[in-house]
Amino acid sequence: MDEAAAATETPPPASSPEAAPPPEDAPSPQAAGEMSPQEAGEDCVIRTRALTKRYRGGQLAVDGLDLTVPAGSVFGFLGPNGSGKTTTIRMLMGLIEPTSGTARVLGRPMPRHARTVLPHVGALIEGPALYGFLSGRDNLLRQDAADPTADPRTRRARVAAALDRVGLAAAAGKKARAYSLGMKQRLGLAAALLQPRRLLVLDEPTNGLDPQGMREIRTLVRELASDGTTVFLSSHLLDEIEQVCTHAAVMARGRLVVQGPVADLAAGARGRLVVTTPDPAEAARVLKEQGAGDVTADGDRVSGEPPERDLAEVTAALVTAGVRVRGLVIERASLEDAFVALTGEGFDVAG
Numbered sequence: 001m002d003e004a005a006a007a008t009e010t011p012p013p014a015s016s017p018e019a020a021p022p023p024e025d026a027p028s029p030q031a032a033g034e035m036s037p038q039e040a041g042e043d044c045v046i047r048t049r050a051l052t053k054r055y056r057g058g059q060l061a062v063d064g065l066d067l068t069v070p071a072g073s074v075f076g077f078l079g080p081n082g083s084g085k086t087t088t089i090r091m092l093m094g095l096i097e098p099t100s101g102t103a104r105v106l107g108r109p110m111p112r113h114a115r116t117v118l119p120h121v122g123a124l125i126e127g128p129a130l131y132g133f134l135s136g137r138d139n140l141l142r143q144d145a146a147d148p149t150a151d152p153r154t155r156r157a158r159v160a161a162a163l164d165r166v167g168l169a170a171a172a173g174k175k176a177r178a179y180s181l182g183m184k185q186r187l188g189l190a191a192a193l194l195q196p197r198r199l200l201v202l203d204e205p206t207n208g209l210d211p212q213g214m215r216e217i218r219t220l221v222r223e224l225a226s227d228g229t230t231v232f233l234s235s236h237l238l239d240e241i242e243q244v245c246t247h248a249a250v251m252a253r254g255r256l257v258v259q260g261p262v263a264d265l266a267a268g269a270r271g272r273l274v275v276t277t278p279d280p281a282e283a284a285r286v287l288k289e290q291g292a293g294d295v296t297a298d299g300d301r302v303s304g305e306p307p308e309r310d311l312a313e314v315t316a317a318l319v320t321a322g323v324r325v326r327g328l329v330i331e332r333a334s335l336e337d338a339f340v341a342l343t344g345e346g347f348d349v350a351g
């Protein structure tokens with residue numbers, strides 16, 4: 001934990017107000033192997049090439065990552081614990097240096113352009129740093145005061161608006177140590193929203209929250225995205241990504257497994273044929289005979305990989321064999337199915 005522990009978790013504020021970085025990078029001396037602005041793509045909010053991080057202890061945490069996050073997307077960065085998500089986010093935010101490869105955020109190379117990029121990025125990384133003895137409002141006032149790009153004249157109004165946005169207006173005067181975990185997460189989000197942002201980077205924003213708290217954060221993420229902010233959100237929860245994200249990248253053991261629109265990723269995996277019947281043993285036999293793969297029976301539910309042939313034939317074969325069919329459907333593949341199909345392993349690795 002040496003290097004990361006030494007780094008601040010909150011991105012360093014810029015030391016002088018600077019204009020929004022244009023997507024086309026100003027001509028600047030570029031290191032060999034760095035992307036040209038054209039390559040970076042104007043509509044990409046985050047783009048990495050062969051991004052790699054090996055920690056001092058020798059752990060290869062991120063291995064040759066090529067990530068492309070389109071502008072306006074809610075991008076889910078998905079992977080089991082230890083797959084390299086936080087390490088990637090730390091590199092994107094300029095908190096740690098990559099071992100090799102490049103990362104561009106808002107069209108600019110990081111960490112070199114951190115001072116111009118970070119004022120346009122709201123980040124919530126590994127839980128917000130809060131002063132327990134201060135109220136939620138005072139925490140935000142203090143954070144805003146530490147940001148040289150923030151206008152002090154509008155500070156109170158912006159803090160009030162951010163608290164309102166995350167549903168903490170009524171609890172604004174309460175000491176942060178009395179906040180629930182969900183309220184602390186929301187306060188962290190409010191801190192990320194003190195200024196208009198082009199990109200929000202949220203590392204496991206629903207971690208440790210109860211289902212209600214998770215729903216609230218998800219709703220908030222959707223609202224923020226509908227305002228045009230690109231949201232990059234890491235999670236180890238597949239259904240969370242399916243519910244809230246337009247795009248996703250799947251990581252496993254430091255490597256990118258797949259990325260793209262969520263609908264396409266799930267469609268890449270075939271659904272399962274599910275037969276509901278009081279005759280599961282006979283149904284399983286017929287399904288296997290008809291070419292279904294990986295047939296399993298659970299109570300009155302028999303499922304398998306759909307065979308190539310017409311389902312009408314499968315249904316007829318079941319009926320001919322005397323199987324009483326109550327239902328026969330193809331269940332839509334989930335992102336989890338896609339993950340399992342792509343990696344050949346379950347999702348709860350090292351959970």
Ligand SMILES: Nc1ncnc2c1ncn2[C@@H]1O[C@H](COP(=O)(O)OP(=O)(O)OP(=O)(O)O)[C@@H](O)[C@H]1O
Nearest residue numbers: 001002003004055059061081082083084085086087
């Ligand atoms: N500071 C560090 N020093 C050495 N190894 C580290 C450090 N931080 C993380 N690692 C290792 O790098 C790998 C990737 O960790 P990382 O935290 O990036 O994964 P993650 O996908 O974010 O997982 P989690 O959800 O558990 O945070 C893990 O094997 C982890 O043990």
